[in-house]
Amino acid sequence: DAYERLYLDSGFTATDDAHIAILAGGTVGGGTTVNWMTSIPIPDRVRAEWEEQHGVTGIASPRFKQDLNEVLREVGAQPSEKIPPKDAALIRGAEGRDWGAEKIQMNRAECGDCGTCPFGCKRGSKQSTLRLHLPQALESGAHLIPDCKAERLIISNGTVRGAVTTCGTRAGAPRTLEIIAPQVVVSGGALRTPLLLRRSGLTHPAIGQNLRLHPVTLAAGIFPEKIEMWRGTMQAAKSEEFIEPMEDRNGYIIESAPGHPGLLSLGIPWTSRDEHQRLMKLAPYIAPFLAIAKDDGGGRVSETRSGFAKIEYRTTPRDERTLRAALGSLVRMAEAAGASEVIAAGSPPVSWRRRDGVEAFQVLQRRLTRFDFSPNRGTVFSAHQMGTARMGSDPVDHACDPFGRVRSSSRPRATDPHGGIVKGLYVADGSLFPTALGVNPMITILALAKRVARTILKDA
Template sequence: MIKDIIAEGLAAGWQHIDGAEQQQDKSLECDVLIVGSGAGGGITAQVLTQAGLKVLIVEEGPLKSSQDFKMQERQAYPDLYQESAARKTKDKAIGIFQGRCVGGSTTVNWTTSLRTPEHTLSHWQQRWGFTHINPVSLAPYFQQAEQMLGIQPWLTRNQNNSLLAKGCDALGWSYQAIPRNVKQCWDLGYCGMGCPTNAKQSMLVTTIPAALNAGASLLSRFRVQQLTIENDQVVGAQLIALTKNQRTTKRVFTVKAKHVVLAAGAIGSPAILLRSKVPDPYQRVGKRTFLHPSVMSGALFEHVVASHQGAPQSVYSDHFVWQNGSEGACGYKLEVPPVHPILLATKTTGFGQFHSEMMQQINHLQVTIALLRDGFHNDSVGGQVQLRDDGSPVLDYSISDYLWQGARRALLSMAELQFAAGAKKVYPLHEQSQLVSSWAEAKKLIKQLPMQALATRLASAHVMGGCAMGGDEQNSVVDEAGNYRWLSGLSVIDGSVFPTSLGANPQLSIYAMALRNAELLAKSLRR
C-alpha cells in the first residue's frame, strides 16, 4: 500500500488551514510569509523553517495527496492547474500550463530537471550585470538539489522518446538522456496529473512536509490580494479565502510578517506587485515575462507508439538551441510530450472527420515539440503581465518576426526528424496544415504556411521573468539575492526573477536559485 504522506502529516498535527472551510475573518503573525508553494516557495519554506524562523506558506490552490491522483485528465486539470489547464495569453494564441495546488507546477510537471545552460548564465553576466551568479557559484546548489530530489538521468525510454533519439541518430544530431526528479518511479506516464505513487519528488512530498514537520503553517485555497506596505516596508498581506471551486469568499485573513517572500510564479508574483501598487520607478514589474513558446509536430507510425505510457520525457536534443550563439537566430530545444486524449484533442488542429480520425490513431501517434528560446535578442522581448478589471492577471505576449522565423525552422526540423525516424505521415500543428507523406512534401508545405498567431498552434509549460533580477536597477526589479529594490522586507524567489527564458526546462534552475537566495535570506533574518 502506498504511504499517504499528506494524510499522515495532517493526522500528526500539521498546521493547515483550508480557505474553503473558513467562516470568519482572522489575523495571523509570522516571521516570514511565503506566497506560493512551488519550486521557489517549497525550497524557501524548508530552508527558513530549518533555520528556526516561524514560516507561513500560503497557496492559492488546494492541498491534495497521492490518493487524490486518479490519472484522469477530467479531474486533474480543474483540480491542479491554473484556469483548468486552459490558461492562455491575452490574444488566446498561446496555451499556458501552470500548476495551482500545493506543490505548484512541481506537482504536475513531467519531471525534467536540467541545469541552467552556461550560455544563459554567460549572457546574464554580459547583458544583465550579474556578478555573483555564474556556473561556479551555482554548482553547489545544483548538486544539493539533485541529491535532495533524486535527480539523475533516466535511461529507460518509451517509444515516444525513442523515436526522437532514433531520428537524431539518423541525422547525426546530438541528444542526451533527461535527468528526472524521481525515486522508485513506476514509469506510469501520468506525471501531469499528479503522481499517485509519490515517486515524483515534487515539493508536495519533499520540502513542504519537511517545513510542516519543522513547525511551518500552511494555508491552502487563499489568494493574496495585496501586500501591506508601511513606510516603504512590506509588513504583511491581505488574503482572501477561496471556495472549493476557487471562487472568492468574503472571508479575509490579515497576515503580519517581518518579511514576505513572493514565490507565486512568473505570472502570479508580478500580479501581486501590480495589485499592491508597489513603487516601481522604471516600470519594470511584469515586463519581460517569457515563455518557451512551443510549436508541435505529430507523426503517424505503422507500429504502436503508446505515447501516454512510460516516463513522459527521457530524451532531449539541444542541437539547435545555441547553433547561432545566444544572440543569433532563435534557437529551439527538441523534446516530446506525453499524448493523453484531452491534451491531444485540445491541441490538435482541424475539426470534424479529420479531427476524429486523428484521435482514433492516438496509439500510433508520436509528437515532438520545439521550445523556442526567447529573450536573448533585441527583437525578442517577451510579454507583459497585466491586470484585468477584476484584478486577475493575464499575459500579453506578442510574437515577433524573430520568433516566427524560429518557429518555421523548428517545424522543418521536427518533420525531418520524424521522417528520419520512420514516420509514414507527418502533421505540423497549424490550422492550414495537412498530413504529408514525405520529407520533401513536408518541406514544401511548411515553407508555405503563414506563421501567424491563432494559425500556428503554440503552447508553453514554462513561464519565466516579470520580476527580473540584475545588477542594473533601471532594468531589474530585484538584486541577485532576490531583494525587491524599492521596498524593504520583500524578496522574490521563483522563476519570475530570470531576465530571459532559459533555453532549458526551468525546474532545477529555480531549485538552485531558491536554495542560494533562501540561504542568504535566512542569514540576513537571523542577524
C-alpha cells in the same frame, strides 16, 4: 477534475489574442506538482549572459553551479531505465539525422512509469516541492494554508509587515486572514507574482514586464507500430543539437511530447470532422515531438477588473524564424524515425505521407521555411513563464536586485531609507529570470530559491 484543481484557471489560460495556449501550475507545490519531471540545469552560456548583461552577481560562479548540483541530487534526478516508444522514436530519428540525443534526467524515486504526471503523482514518486521541501518546512515549524489567495502585501515606510489573504475561496464562505511577518517571499509564478506586487502599491515599471514564454511548436509522426504516447515516462529523451543560437535565430531544444487522448482531441488542429476522427482512431500510433524555443519576444502581465491575468505577448521576427527552424527539425526527425505520416501542427496543419515520396517531403520542408506563425495560424503552446519581476543590477530595468530583493520604484526618493528596496520582501520563482533559459526551468528556479534563502538569512 485534475485540470480544474491543479492548474491555473483550470488549465485554460492563453495570451490575450488566443495565439499561445498556456499551462501553469495552480496548486500547492506549483509547477513541480504537475510538470513532466524534466530536470535540466540552466546552460552555462545563459548564466554568463545574466552576469555580464544583467549584472546578476555570482550567477556564473562555482557557488551557483554547486547550488544546481545540490538541487539535482536533492530531487533525485536520474534518467529513466525504461525508454517508452515515443522516446525511442526520438532517439532513432535523431540518430538517423546524425544529431545528438540523450536520456533526460527526471526528479523521481521508485517511479511506476504510469504516465499520470500532469495530473499529479498518484504514487508519490515525483520528488516535487510538495513532497520534498514543504514537508521539511512543516517539520521546522512552518504552517501551510492551502486554498488561500494573497490579496496584498502590508508595506509601510519601505518595509514589508506581512500580507492580507483570503482563505477558503473554493470551499465557500471565504474569510480574510492577516499574516504578520518581518520577511515575506513571493513565489506566485510569473503570471501571479507581478499582480500581487502591483496590488500592494509597488510602482516599479519592470513589474509585470519582460514576460518570456518559451514558445513551443509541435509535430507528430504516425508510425506503423503502437506508440501509446500516454503510457510510460512523460519525457525520457531529448536532443540539444540546435540549442546554440545562430545569426538568424535563437536556440531550441527538442523533447518528446506525451499526451492524454482527451488532450490530443483538443490539440489536433481542426480541418474536418472526418479528418479529426481519422487521427483520433490513429492516436495509439502517434508520437508527438516538441521544440522549446528561447524567445526574445516581450510580453507583459496585468490584472483585469475581474481579477484575472491579462497576458499580452508578441513573438518577434527572430522568434518566428526560430519556430520555423524548430518545426522543420521536428518534421525531419519524425521522417528519419520511420513515420509513415508526418504532421506539422498549425491552422491548417501541413502533412506528408511516406508514399508521397522524397520530392513531396522536400516540398514540405520548403513550405515550413515560410510557415505562418502569426496569431491563430501557427500552433504554439507554453508551459514555462518567466521574467515578470526580473533580477539585475540596473534599478531602472530590473524589478529585483541580483539576489531577489524587491525594488519599490526605479527612482527612489532621497529620503528612502532602503535605497528603493522594500526591506524584507523577496521574490523566489521564475519571475526573477532576466531572460528565457531555452531549457526546462524547474532546476534553475529551485537553485535560485537556495540563493534567495541565503540572502534572507544574511538580511535577517
